Amino acid sequence: MARGNQRDLARLKNAKKQQEMKRAQGASAKDGNAGVSTDKRLERDAEVMRQKQEKALEKKKLKKLQPPLLQLE
Template sequence: MARGNQRDLAREKNQKKQADAKKRLGASGQEGNAGLSMDNRMNRDADIMRIKQEKAAAKKAADDAANAAGAKKVAKVDPLKL
């Protein structure tokens, strides 16, 4: 019973060692990339970015249309001038 915190220190050391080993695997070792080739990962990521860009372009077009129509998102009202 004289081990003290030796077991806890060994556990932490092992967890750190396993995390470092996982980092060294690179992109192919990540859980989300399991079983995918580099070309498949690149195509998947490109599709995701394309969708993000389309959403951003649609939002920008909507904002530009609202600004062109003269509509304000928030109408400022001064209660003292009513």
């Protein structure tokens, strides 16, 4: 008795279900936040955002300092 692709379809369905369950989890249950208090997580995330902002400002400053490229005809 052949089952065809029933097992494969069940695996795909289960994988999709697991992905939806993970997406529906709260922030404290996700992999990177496990065992971290809310306050610590907020501080960590704020620090990451500060670093991103500083990097963006540096990039903007460098762009202003560079002379525009001359176009040759």
